[in-house]
Amino acid sequence: MKNVLITGAAGFLGSHLCDRFIKEGFHVIGMDNYITGDPKNLVHLKENPNFDFIEHDVTEFIKIEGGLDYILHFASPASPIDYLKIPIQTLKVGSLGTHNLLGLAKAKKARILIASTSEVYGDPLVHPQTEEYYGNVNTIGPRGVYDEAKRFQESITMAYHRFHGLETRIVRIFNTYGPRMRLNDGRVIPAFMGQALRGEDLTVFGDGSQTRSFCYVDDQVEGIYRLLLSDYSEPVNIGNPHEISIKDFAEEIIKLTGTDQKVIYKELPVDDPLQRQPDISLAKKLLNWSPKIDREEGMKLTFNYFKTLSAEELLKSEHKNFENHIRN
Known part of the structure; x- marks a missing residue:
């Protein structure tokens, strides 16, 4: 049985990765410090003999007993409400945390996959975005x-690959959604669904002409799994190339939820990307991967999950209190 360490294991995507690797016959070690992760995302694995959990901050020295075959680094705030509230922690997990995990991979002779993001492209001047595009970031x-x-995470990963010969993989994740997302984390899908379920009008920033491309979590996990087991060391886009404007998407949510709210408009945040669409030609060629779940099906599954949340959870404006985690 191969051993895999998954950081950010209590997060939305990290918890789904834990499920997938256990299903594939791996022994999974989950790691999280709960700064944005949620323990309930892993409660179903508590008694699983193929799952262990370590509560730890990856920016501190990491010690794992025994052998490791793979590491997946998914520890990072990923939503605007988080990384704007805890900016220094966000920078530290991408730099110090990544450095620690690359060192661990080197010591254990493990292959490591780093979770990057479409945000490396910034507000893109190239559309759709290919892996060769360097980005337009403030x-x-x-x-x-x-x-x-x-x-930086991508740069240091490639440095370890070139200098130390470390087996590395880099996934550039585009907007992903599904069950276990946090309501009100600043991302468009949980924000819209939370507002709809609370009977509030849906808030669109700017004029709503900006676009996004949404990938269902099962498709995303499949792409990540295939990339980890591939022989390709440079970044690969994993996302759904079906693009939609935010205004049209808000109307879709109103129709899906059966509510009669209207759409209201507010000022566009600084540096908010106006276009976001992955070119997945490389993933198709290298991994024989493309998304299978269309937005209509995926949104129904996600909405059904949000409908199971309690009234208290729906009314929360944030997942938890960050003050205990903010140090320097």
């Missing part, structure tokens, strides 16, 4: 703490 803007953390 390094000192409020979103720079996340964008630059991820760009």
Whole structure:
């Protein structure tokens, strides 16, 4: 049985990865410090003999007993409400945390996959975005703490690959959604669904003409799994290329939820990307991967999950109190 360490294991995507690797016959070690992760995302694995959990901050020295075959680094705030509230922690997990995990991979002779993001492209001047595009990022803007953390993460990963011969993989994740997303985390899908379920009008920033491309979590996990087991070391886009404007998407949510709310408009945040669509030609060629779940099906599954949440959870404006985690 191969051993895999998954950081950010209590997060939305990390918890789904834990499920997938256990299903594939791996022994999974989950790691999270719960700064944005949620323990309930892993409660179903508590008694699983093929799952162990370590509560730990990856920016601190990491010690794992025994052998490791694979590491998946998914520890990072990933939503605007998080990385704007805890900017220094976001930078530290992308830099110090990544450095620690690359060192661990080197010591254990493990293959490591780094979770990067479409945000490395910034507000793109090329559309759709290919892996060869270097991006258009404001390094000192409020979103720079996340964008630059991820760009540095890619750089140091490739440095370890070239200098130490480390087996590395880099996935550039485009907007992903599904069950276990947090309501009100600043991302468009949980924000819209939370507003609809609470009977509030849906808030669109800007004029709503900006676009996004949404990938269902099962498709995303499949792409990540195939990339980890591939022989390709450079970044690969994994996302759904079906693009939609935010305004049209808000109307879709109103129709899906059967509510009669209207759409209201507010000022567009600084450096918010106007277009976001992955070119997945490389993933198709290398991994024989493309998304299978269309947005209509995926959104129904996601909405059914949000409908199971309690009234208290729906009314929360944030997942938890961050103050205990903010140090320097």
